[in-house]
Amino acid sequence: MARPRAPKPSAIACAIARILGMGASVVLLANLIYESVNWGKTLGLSITAAVIALVVDGSELMGLLDSTRTIPRVSPACVVCGDMLVLCLAIPSTFLIILSNYDGSTPVEPDPWESADTLSLDVTIALCVLRFLLLVWSCVDCCYSIRQPRRPEERMVHADSSSELRDV
Numbered sequence: 001m002a003r004p005r006a007p008k009p010s011a012i013a014c015a016i017a018r019i020l021g022m023g024a025s026v027v028l029l030a031n032l033i034y035e036s037v038n039w040g041k042t043l044g045l046s047i048t049a050a051v052i053a054l055v056v057d058g059s060e061l062m063g064l065l066d067s068t069r070t071i072p073r074v075s076p077a078c079v080v081c082g083d084m085l086v087l088c089l090a091i092p093s094t095f096l097i098i099l100s101n102y103d104g105s106t107p108v109e110p111d112p113w114e115s116a117d118t119l120s121l122d123v124t125i126a127l128c129v130l131r132f133l134l135l136v137w138s139c140v141d142c143c144y145s146i147r148q149p150r151r152p153e154e155r156m157v158h159a160d161s162s163s164e165l166r167d168v
Contacts, residue, residue: 026050056085094125
């Protein structure tokens, strides 16, 4: 039986979530580079989280959006580990962004990089929320696919049938 041409709604939603994740990672990375160039603030943990998020989302998107099905999808365990790694890096990164301006004194006027820090903090929190939702979604999808029967007995294709032959 041929594979249907219309993608599953869950794959479309996953692709949209991964595209949003890539966009958030690019915005975070650009803002962190802007901060480090203009004010010398280097938030290495945030940069690492953004780069790893780009790699995880990019590898999953390549498999999802390949219409020819020549690029295989990454195994769900690898994607979950990557999402967990990004989440574990992004949560402490939010605290580092908050504490990067704290020096114990009361500020007379706001620092010039305060708006850039606010954007970095907001995008990092959004990245944490998105990763958490993707992890929950992966767990639900895994449990759903485990409980679904693979193939009914009456539809099983035997090795001696002619459907084994393919045009190459």
